Amino acid sequence: MGVTAPRVVVIGATEGLRIARAGRLAAHYGVPRLPAVDVLIRRQPLPVDGYVIDGAPQLLDRVARVGGLLPALAFADLVVDLREAGRTEGEDAGRILRYYEARGALAGFRPDAPDGDLILAIDAARRGRTAADPPRWP
Structure with missing residues (x-):
């Protein structure tokens, strides 16, 4: 089974x-970068x-308050958290990050990581996923 394009x-x-x-990750995979x-x-x-x-990480606070994750976040293969020293999360954002961590879909990196x-983490997260998983929007 082929490896599909990433949802990151x-x-x-x-x-x-x-x-x-x-932008660099999107260019590497030939997919669009979306704000x-x-x-x-x-x-x-x-x-x-x-x-x-x-x-921004604050995005997760906003999404959590409206009743759960929207598909763009719920269906992500991987959430890449570029954690800066001293950054703390709000309660809602922390809860969402723990959700991704429990799913094995959260990867934390220093902002200056190569x-x-x-790319290695993204490739590992998308292995085994079929092109049909999951829908674009419910």
């Missing part, structure tokens, strides 16, 4: 670092051929 959410770090990292605001607030449809979404380390 990149959170954390400063906006510039996060956007640059998400989280476009997907979660404007409800932009998700590409069926994979994507990299970038958003792209290759993230």
Whole structure:
């Protein structure tokens, strides 16, 4: 069974670092980089051929308060958390991060970690997933 295009959410770090990292990952996989605001607030449809979404950690607080995860987050193969020293999460964001950790779909990296380390984690997370898993939006 072939490996499908990744569905990745990149959170954390400063906006510039996060956007640059998400852009490089999207270019590596040949998928679009989507700002989280476009997907979660404007409800932009998700590409069926994979994507990299970038958003601030506070995004998770907002999503948790509206009754659960939206598909862009719920269906992610991997949430890449670019954790900066001293950063703390709110209660809701921490709960969502623990959810991804329990699913084995959270990978924490320093913001200056090599792209290759993230690519290895993304590739491992998407192995075994079929192209039919899961739908774009419920």
